[in-house]
Amino acid sequence: MNSLTQRADPSSAIVIGAGLGGLATAMRLGAKGYRVTVLDKLDRPGGRGSSITKGGHRFDLGPTIVTVPQGLRDLWTACGRDFDRDVTLVPMDPFYEIRWQDGTTYAPRIDDAASRAEVARIAPKDLAGYDRFLADAEARYRFGYLDLGRKPMHRLVDLLKALPRFAMLRADRSVYAHAAGRVKDDHLRFALSFHPLFIGGDPFHVTSMYALVSHLERAFGVHYAMGGVQAIATAMAKVITAQGGQVIQGAEVDEIVLTEGRASGVRMADGSVMQAPVVVSNADAGHTYSRLLRNHARQRWTDAKLKRQRWSMGLFVWYFGTKGTRETWRDVTHHTILVGPRYKSHIRDIFQTGRLAPDMSLYVHRPSVTDPSCAPAGDDTFYALSPVPHLGHGTTDWAEEAEPYRQSVQKVLEERLLPGLGDHITESLCFTPETFQSRYLSPLGAGFSIEPRILQSAWFRPHNLSEEIPGLYLVGAGTHPGAGVPGVIGAAEVTAGLIPEAPHALPFRMAAE
Incomplete structure (x- = not known):
């Protein structure tokens, strides 16, 4: 990446991370008159809501649904734009189907009477x-x-x-x-x-x-964005650019820079420095405090306190494409939940004992039944997600376990949902907690940052206005109000509301140091 510099422009702002929360905050700051630079290590915007395209299949990597469209519409309105002109949402009916091993099914619907x-x-x-x-x-x-x-x-x-x-x-x-x-x-x-x-x-x-x-x-329904959540992230990046900001991909922040005890910019992995009086971190809150502020004293979010937190579970996600199956498995809808033989004891294995159990419950995403653009003609795109222990338990060697576990997932799918699956697979890709740790810089490879228990929520959670560093703000799953698309979009509204309107902007420049 070329070195980037900014003058000490009082109207500039830096957002670390192009996840949905970071992009939404950048949009709101742009509406307040800031010239925002969003920096992200991945090759496209969206963070955990980004995508990978392989063999003609677009795999949505993380969130797949929108439950509160009004939050996104309000965000676009704050920027003087119309969300529904930029993104097409399709309501799901039923929202999803739950299947138990005894043959019982449950499919909540848009209509209250039907539910x-x-x-x-x-x-x-x-x-x-x-x-x-x-x-x-x-x-x-x-x-x-x-x-x-x-x-x-x-x-x-x-x-x-x-x-x-x-x-x-x-x-x-x-x-x-x-x-x-x-x-x-x-x-x-x-x-x-x-x-x-x-x-x-x-x-x-x-x-x-x-x-x-x-x-x-019940109130807002469950929706799918045509083009996946990636389409929402791409549209957000376009709004930021139209506001005069920029979203720079392949740009990893290594450290938050302080001047006289106040956040004043960031140092990139390549050693270059960008300066701005407002710094917002959409990196995981744990990563922000333990890594990006590693050279600065912290009073509350010390490494020891972060280590004591209960973190969310890890995720094993198998992304796969199938050939010629669009008309096959006709009873398989867009969202299916396959419930395993155990509930409470399985959850205990995941969150407390850290045991990678042989049985599993799966969330299966089949967007190609709604959005044919995510797969070649006549083919299907899937992902199957299984909650697993995070890396902090130290009980699973994913280098050894990833393929056997994937085979176990395939066996469950063939037995309960997709008969003959193995004969149709053309593309395959797996994410483990180690992937979440390396790709998303997620502490312990946790799928959703700090677990939202009562004493890790609201005031007890990392604050949107950093309690450690003046001029630093946090947004995303690890801060208030929490994870999920509505949560991080709401966090952006809270975070941006703490930042005053921008003073008169100075010219932006990009140069090699």
Whole structure:
């Protein structure tokens, strides 16, 4: 990468990382008059929401759904643009299908009556409890998402003000415990409690506030972006460029530079330095504090404290393409969840004992049934995701285990979802926790940064306004309000709101040192 320099322009800002949270923050800062430079080590924008194209198959690497389109529309509106002109969203109906080993299926729908009919079909005695759970989810949405999730939580007084409401909503109770208190059927208990796994949380320990996800689905639906989440990231980068900013790929930040104790820029891996009075890190919060600020004293987020945090699980993801199967497996929809033989004990293996168990539950993504552009004509693009222990447990050698585990995933898919799969595979690629560690600089290879337990949420989480370094701001899954596309888009709104309007901009220049 050529060396880059900036004058001490009071209207310049640097964003480290082109994940969705970093891109959204850059857009909001651009709307505030900043000339933003986004720096990212990958070859395309999106971070964990980017993609890889191989053999004509576009593999969406991370998030696959949008549950709160209004958050993206509000972001575009803040920039004077129309989201729906730049990105096409398609509603999923059903949202997904859950399949258990005993043959039971559950597929929530856009229509409330259709969803209640699904509940009545598998657990008719739980219909009243299901309705109560949804009412609970809406209450948690209004408090946890619309209120706390839309404001910064870096002041202890804000947490103290929220405690009575937390107590009233039984935030001390886990999502699973709350679901179990409303419904009796084990299938329905799973269906109402598994969602925290998609933001890195253990359903048996994550606060019941995350029941709000059920309301997000019900109120806003589940959507797929044509072109994948990569299309959203690419559109965001175009907005930033149109605002006068730039998104530089293949540019890895090695350190945050301080001047008189204040963030003043970044030093790149090639030794060049960029200066700006506003620095936003969309790198994992753990990486930001342990690596990018490694040469600076820290009072709260020390290496020892980071080591004591509970981190989200790791992920094993098998991306594969199949030949001539578009009309095959006609009963396989866009999103399928295959539930393994165990729930609670399997979650314990993943989060607590660190055991790579032989059995598994899988999330299977088949975007080609909705978006033919992601695969050659007549072919299919898939990924199968399995939650696994993160690297901190030290129990799995992925150099040895990756291929045997992939074979186990294939066996489950052939037996339960895609018969004859092995005869059709044309492309194959696997990500393990080691990939997440090297590609995304994720501590311990965790899939979703710090786990969102109650004492690792809100004020207890790394703040959007860094408590360590003036002039440094954080955004993304590891900070408030948390992981998931709605979470990081919301974090961008919170973070950008802490940064004042830009003063008059000075000319930007790019030069070799």
